[in-house]
Amino acid sequence: xxxxxxxxxxxxxxxxxxxxxxxxxxxxxxxxxxxxxxxxxxxxxxxxxxxxxxxxxxxxxxxxxxxxxxxxxxxxxxxxxxxxxxxxxxxxxxxxxxxxxxxxxxxxxxxxxxxxxxxxxxxxxxxxxxxxxxxxxxxxxxxxxxxxxxxxxxxxxxxxxxxxxxxxxxxxxxxxxxxxxxxxxxxxxxxxxxxxxxxxxxxxxxxxxxxxxxxxxxxxxxxxxxxxxxxxxxxxxxxxxxxxxxxxxxxxxxxxxxxxxxxxxxxxxxxxxxxxxxxxxxxxxxxxxxxxxxxxxxxxxxxxxxxxxxxxxxxxxxxxxxxxxxxxxxxxxxxxxxxxxxxxxxxxxxxxxxxxxxxxxxxxxxxxxxxxxxxxxxxxxxxxxxxxxxxxxxxxxxxxxxxxxxxxxxxxxxxxxxxxxxxxxxxxxxxxxxxxxxxxxxxxxxxxxxxxxxxxxxxxxxxxxxxxxxxxxxxxxxxxxxxxxxxxxxxxxxxxxxxxxxxx
Numbered sequence: 001x002x003x004x005x006x007x008x009x010x011x012x013x014x015x016x017x018x019x020x021x022x023x024x025x026x027x028x029x030x031x032x033x034x035x036x037x038x039x040x041x042x043x044x045x046x047x048x049x050x051x052x053x054x055x056x057x058x059x060x061x062x063x064x065x066x067x068x069x070x071x072x073x074x075x076x077x078x079x080x081x082x083x084x085x086x087x088x089x090x091x092x093x094x095x096x097x098x099x100x101x102x103x104x105x106x107x108x109x110x111x112x113x114x115x116x117x118x119x120x121x122x123x124x125x126x127x128x129x130x131x132x133x134x135x136x137x138x139x140x141x142x143x144x145x146x147x148x149x150x151x152x153x154x155x156x157x158x159x160x161x162x163x164x165x166x167x168x169x170x171x172x173x174x175x176x177x178x179x180x181x182x183x184x185x186x187x188x189x190x191x192x193x194x195x196x197x198x199x200x201x202x203x204x205x206x207x208x209x210x211x212x213x214x215x216x217x218x219x220x221x222x223x224x225x226x227x228x229x230x231x232x233x234x235x236x237x238x239x240x241x242x243x244x245x246x247x248x249x250x251x252x253x254x255x256x257x258x259x260x261x262x263x264x265x266x267x268x269x270x271x272x273x274x275x276x277x278x279x280x281x282x283x284x285x286x287x288x289x290x291x292x293x294x295x296x297x298x299x300x301x302x303x304x305x306x307x308x309x310x311x312x313x314x315x316x317x318x319x320x321x322x323x324x325x326x327x328x329x330x331x332x333x334x335x336x337x338x339x340x341x342x343x344x345x346x347x348x349x350x351x352x353x354x355x356x357x358x359x360x361x362x363x364x365x366x367x368x369x370x371x372x373x374x375x376x377x378x379x380x381x382x383x384x385x386x387x388x389x390x391x392x393x394x395x396x397x398x399x400x401x402x403x404x405x406x407x408x409x410x411x412x413x414x415x416x417x418x419x420x421x422x423x424x425x426x427x428x429x430x431x432x433x434x435x436x437x438x439x440x441x442x443x444x445x446x447x448x449x450x451x452x453x454x455x456x457x458x459x460x461x462x463x464x465x466x467x468x469x470x471x472x473x474x475x476x477x478x479x480x481x482x483x484x485x486x487x488x489x490x491x492x493x494x495x496x497x498x499x500x501x502x503x504x
Contacts, residue, residue, distance in 0.1 A: 002029045002065065005047040007094070009036035009179055010211045011172070015055065017044040023058035027065060035180025037094030038325035039081055042073065047094070052076040084341065086303065087327045088290045088311050089283060090173075092181050099218050104183045110226065112289030116191045124195040125151055128288065131297035132309030137163055137244075137281030138357065138386040138483065140308075140375045143288075146278060149268035150196040153276035160192045160201040160230075160278045161253065161271070162285055165237050165244040167206060168358025170317035170389035173325055174282040178205070178212035181286070182219035186227060188285035191292055192278050193230040201232040202272070204249050206239055241413040245482045246279040248415060259415035260482040281387070283313060304330035308374045316342045318355075318391035328373075335369030338392055349394035353402075353498075357386025359409050360487035362494035363399060384490060399499035404432045406491040410484060421485025424476040428492065431469045435503050438462035466496070466503075 004024045006017050021031045024046075037045060042054035046064060052073040053064045063069040073079060076094065087093065096103035104110070116124045129144025150158060162185065166174035177185060189201045205213050216234050220227075240258045242248045247261035250272050271277025287310060291300045301309045308330035314337060316323050321343030338344070338354055345351055353363040362383035364371065371381055378385050393402075407428035416422045438461070460468070473489030480486040496503060 002048060003032060004029045005032045005034050006044060007036040007180075008033040008098070008211075009043075009176060010209075011040055012036055012043045012045070013211070015043045016057065019058050020044045020046065020056050020061070023061040027061055029065070032097065035093050035096060035098050036176060037076060037082065038090065038176065039079070039322070040324040041322050045076075047076055050075050050077065052079065081322060081324065081326070081341065085327050086311050086329050088300075089177065089184075089286050089313055090181070090325065090327050091290075092184070093176070093325070096181070098180050098182060098215055099222060101183070101222055104181075108293065109183060109289075110187060111294065112292035113187045113190050113194075113226075115294075116194050116292045121151060121195045121197065124191065124292065127297040128195065128291055131291040131300040132304070132307065133284065133287055133291055133300065134308070134375065135281055136283035136287070136312070136387065138168075138384070140385065143280060143284055146268055146280070147192065147196050149266070150198070150276045150278050153269055155276050157200075157273070157275045158196055158198040158277065159272045159275055160189050160196070160198045160280075161246075161250070162189055162201065162203040162282060163244065163246060163249055163279055164203050164205040164209075164212070164282050165249060166209075166282070166387070167239075167241045167244045168360075168387050168389050170355070170391035171315050171358060171387045172317075173313040173315050173388070175209055175212050176325060177282055177286055178209070179215050182212075182215045183223055184286050184289060185216075185282055186219060186223050186232060188288035189232060190227050190230045191288050192280065192285060196276075196278055198278065199230065201230060202253060203232065203234045204237055204243070204253060205234060206237045206243075208239060240415075241409075242415045242482070242484055245484065248482070249279070250277070257415075259417045260484075262481060283387075287311075305372065305374050306330075306376055308376070312373065312385070312388050314373070315387075315389045316392070317389060319345045319347055319394050320390075320392040321346045330372075330374050332373050333369060334364060334371045334373065334390075335366075337373070337390060338369065342390075342392065345392060345394040347394050347396075349396065351392060352395040352397050353393045353399065353495075355391045355393070355402075355491065356389070357384035357487075357490075358389055359406060360384070360483065360490055361386055361389075362490040363393075363402065363498065364494070365498045382490065382494070384487065398502055399495040400432070400436055400502040403492045403495040403503070404429060404436075406488055407432060410488040414484060418479070418481040418485060420476045420479035421481070421488075424472055424480075424485065425488060428469065428472055428476075428488075431465055431472065432492075432503070434460075435462060435465045435469065438465060438504070462504075469496070 045054035410425035
């Protein structure tokens with residue numbers, strides 16, 4: 001009987017994977033549901049004896065089984081999109097069943113936890129520090145330093161909190177890992193607990209991820225004996241973007257309104273319920289078992305460039321031909337990711353801009369595509385790597401409208417705790433409206449935005465309004481309590497700098 005492997009990842013399901021699986025069962029095949037390979041433009045992707053076919057529909061089943069399908073892509077593992085990657089965090093992607101303890105153990109699972117528990121906690125912290133692993137959620141803060149702070153804190157209770165509130169546009173790596181390899185995340189959390197002395201862990205997941213929530217809860221039940229005495233619980237958020245910020249997340253976990261806390265005190269000293277708390281992103285914690293496995297910190301630190309060590313699961317989205325997940329060591333250029341790996345735009349039109357790091361990331365023009373994927377290089381270019389979501393836009397994108405959206409998004413999602421974010425974002429929308437209405441001649445550039453008509457009421461010139469917008473962005477950047485207000489200026493200023501004509 002033919003064994004057919006099809007992903008049960010949420011994206012594959014949305015593309016009709018269940019119907020394809022049912023058609024193969026009806027044809028007399030055995031169907032095995034696996035994690036996703038991450039080649040999203042080919043979903044639903046069917047695998048038979050290592051050979052791939054996609055995107056498949058129920059109507060393709062007969063031709064696939066007969067070996068005459070035009071949707072054959074050859075050996076999946078040898079496909080350029082897969083073969084060109086350096087997969088650590090997603091090494092099991094497409095290869096294993098998400099909730100199979102046997103599959104997990106057979107592919108190196110638990111090696112990191114077993115080794116960590118054979119070492120003193122301080123040595124585990126030292127290895128994580130030596131690996132150069134930095135937070136993959138956006139801030140890029142060294143994980144080992146955060147762990148060391150929690151480990152040295154004196155308190156009767158400590159916690160490990162996984163930030164799975166993946167809210168950035170164009171990002172899906174957290175979801176893929178929670179749905180496709182949830183036990184790896186649990187292993188990483190257990191290692192963090194051993195290293196810091198934590199007794200309990202929480203995974204904070206946004207409610208928009210029902211499949212991930214179900215997988216995590218099932219995985220916790222399956223792995224409970226191995227994780228013990230460490231106990232993990234899933235908590236579901238209500239979808240507020242600001243709860244991706246660690247202190248807002250902690251407030252939400254405590255049953256409070258999701259708003260930013262002033263720092264200090266740091267969560268590492270006074271976090272959940274006032275106790276020392278490790279707060280790390282899904283990808284950070286999922287990388288930890290590889291740091292502690294055979295090869296250790298030195299092997300992990302050998303990947304990447306500069307202070308950006310290891311690999312990063314880059315998510316290609318937007319107007320791109322080959323959208324999906326591409327895990328690679330830091331140092332690859334943005335141009336390689338967009339043009340060679342992503343295949344350029346899906347529309348076939350020229351690339352106009354790429355936004356990296358979610359809705360608060362800078363817009364980068366093709367002239368800067370030589371920029372290496374590296375925290376320091378991006379910071380020097382006044383840009384963000386963030387959660388490594390890469391969203392592509394073609395030449396039909398209006399960057400003035402995109403800048404306005406950034407301010408509007410901030411105004412809608414602000415928790416309201418600090419004035420620069422709460423008021424500054426609203427004033428930013430008004431300023432961009434006035435700038436757009438400041439053209440001396442020519443057609444109305446914003447005729448499709450009724451709310452922007454008659455917006456210009458001040459006596460300032462366009463140049464003065466632009467200068468005021470830049471000044472406002474500086475105030476938001478340095479005066480906001482958290483990254484929501486602090487990073488909103490990045491897309492606004494980058495759009496204004498590289499595409500000034502789109503504001504006229």
